[in-house]
Amino acid sequence: MKIRTRVDKVNQKIVNLRAELEQIRKTCPHQGLTGTYRANVGNYDSSSDTYYIVYRCPECDAHWQEYQHDIRRDKETGDSLSKDGFKFTPTN
Ligand SMILES: [Zn+2]
Numbered sequence: 081m082k083i084r085t086r087v088d089k090v091n092q093k094i095v096n097l098r099a100e101l102e103q104i105r106k107t108c109p110h111q112g113l114t115g116t117y118r119a120n121v122g123n124y125d126s127s128s129d130t131y132y133i134v135y136r137c138p139e140c141d142a143h144w145q146e147y148q149h150d151i152r153r154d155k156e157t158g159d160s161l162s163k164d165g166f167k168f169t170p171t172n
Contacts, residue, residue, distance in 0.1 A: 108140040115160065115168040117148065135162060 114136050120127040131148040136141045150163040 104140045105137075105140045108137060109138065110135075110137040110140065110142065110166045110168075112138045113162070113166050113168040114138075114171045115162070116171050118145075133162075134168070135168060138147075 086113045115133045117155050119131045132145050133148050134145050145164050152161045
């Protein structure tokens with residue numbers, strides 16, 4: 081088989097597997113989610129400084145960032161919630 085054909089076949093498998101992984105992650109409740117507070121500060125123009133949080137899910141390996149000002153609190157439990165309402169544990 082030609083290299084081009086083999087590479088195309090492998091690339092198609094990767095596309096399909098990434099889609100499958102994305103589907104699994106969409107259904108994950110992100111139990112055990114952690115959030116690490118980070119900052120990008122000290123910029124010459126301080127209005128460029130940003131404060132964000134990096135989330136990591138131990139179940140599905142999803143990780144993403146959001147601005148800290150999007151963090152919410154559960155009114156009843158006081159838990160920290162991501163923008164989409166996933167409970168997380170702050171870590172360093
Ligand atoms: Zn997850």
